[in-house]
Amino acid sequence: DTAVSQTPKYLVTQMGNDKSIKCEQNLGHDTMYWYKQDSKKFLKIMFSYNNKELIINETVPNRFSPKSPDKAHLNLHINSLELGDSAVYFCASSQRGTGAYEQYFGPGTRLTVT
Amino acid sequence: RKEVEQDPGPFNVPEGATVAFNCTYSNSASQSFFWYRQDCRKEPKLLMSVYSSGNEDGRFTAQLNRASQYISLLIRDSKLSDSATYLCVVNDPPGTGGGNKLTFGTGTQLKVEL
Numbered sequence: 001d002t003a004v005s006q007t008p009k010y011l012v013t014q015m016g017n018d019k020s021i022k023c024e025q026n027l028g029h030d031t032m033y034w035y036k037q038d039s040k041k042f043l044k045i046m047f048s049y050n051n052k053e054l055i056i057n058e059t060v061p062n063r064f065s066p067k068s069p070d071k072a073h074l075n076l077h078i079n080s081l082e083l084g085d086s087a088v089y090f091c092a093s094s095q096r097g098t099g100a101y102e103q104y105f106g107p108g109t110r111l112t113v114t
Numbered sequence: 115r116k117e118v119e120q121d122p123g124p125f126n127v128p129e130g131a132t133v134a135f136n137c138t139y140s141n142s143a144s145q146s147f148f149w150y151r152q153d154c155r156k157e158p159k160l161l162m163s164v165y166s167s168g169n170e171d172g173r174f175t176a177q178l179n180r181a182s183q184y185i186s187l188l189i190r191d192s193k194l195s196d197s198a199t200y201l202c203v204v205n206d207p208p209g210t211g212g213g214n215k216l217t218f219g220t221g222t223q224l225k226v227e228l
Contacts (some may be wrong), residue, residue: 038221102160105158107157
């Protein structure tokens, strides 16, 4: 069974459009994350939610808006897409309080903005 | 200075070789340390946690030197299936919001050849 799933897997869209990426985890974790991996393969955290509450908000343009309807879901909405938004977006989850802080990643959403 | 620095490689080694990767981190208050593995066009997955006393998991040995802010990964008897990018990961202390933030290095690419 898939632990962390994301949809869509691929997303090709034009500049200026608005798009959403969905993420769901069935691990019972209380914390979820969005990461961006750019063309140079650098993986950087964007947001983190714990029990639907935003706890990490890195320097990300406000065109990016995460939404967590419940602790098993964390969606990412992007307004007015720009060429520089092209990247792979990974969702991840973890259970706060466990010593290893292992984060489980989804398969990624490859976003291409043309 | 980058928060987590790694030699990007690639390291091209013959099957059966021993290979070592190094990583340095800048935040002396960092609390936990990990090696993640990322296969081409896949999500990162936890390989192992890294402890001050050093730890071993089969052919993999990880070491942490807090005084030097240095982490290492040793792979013995490398296999073709070890070919991947190895990400050095540091868990920073929780911020005011209590977030569990992982900071990733850019990764070291390993290619094991026949």
